[in-house]
Amino acid sequence: MERVEPMTLFGYEKLQAEVKNLKEVKRPRVVKDIEEALEHGDLKENAEYHAAKENQRIIDSRLAELATFLGCAKIVDPSELDHVKVSFGSTIIMTDVKTDEVFSYTIVGGSESNPDKGLISFGSPLAKQLLGKEEGDEVVIALPNSKKTFEIDEVKYQEIVFECD
Known part of the structure; x- marks a missing residue:
């Protein structure tokens, strides 16, 4: 049985805005950071690369969490x-x-x-x-x-x- 999460319309729109910001602003920025860090060469001691990859994992994890919230949402007034x-x-x-x-x-x-x-x-x-x-x-x-x-x-x-x- 699928879980249903009651939510106000405001809460739903707030989560959608967060998804949009993560997809359109934060994730593209971290992808750019990874590309720039790769240009520095040796990945073993490349702190910028590892930090950017960790940020990417955090963003992807939050996007998955938000997809679950939004997928289970039932808007209630x-x-x-x-x-x-x-x-x-x-x-x-x-x-x-x-x-x-x-x-x-x-x-x-x-x-x-x-x-x-x-x-x-x-x-x-x-x-x-x-x-x-x-x-x-x-x-x-x-x-x-x-x-x-x-x-x-x-x-x-x-x-x-x-x-x-």
Whole structure:
């Protein structure tokens, strides 16, 4: 059975732009670097050649990874989903019941996740524990060395403003 990765249109287009940049800019540049390094002769002690070949391997590996992501992508428009319960694209506002600290997370596709910005992958342990919950629910989140209890204050759709990398 083929794996399907939900992804926003923005995330899909961002990955396509990365592929285009790798194919049209970075890879041709590294091929040119390899050609120039070959002109220096002896490959055993040619650091420029070995560095360029390593860059080529990294680029080719990333292209293969992106091809897999894009091949498995299913574009989902979270604005069209019902966010009564936590689902893909939901923004969850929740409060730690002991400390009253408030947290906000948005569930996105794996390739779009950025926990530092509150964007968590739908496949992450945290998202898996939140999926299907509703406002008012208490959820016990298993952390690496403890458990914390949170109350879900709000579940909503909120458009994500992505920053370009």
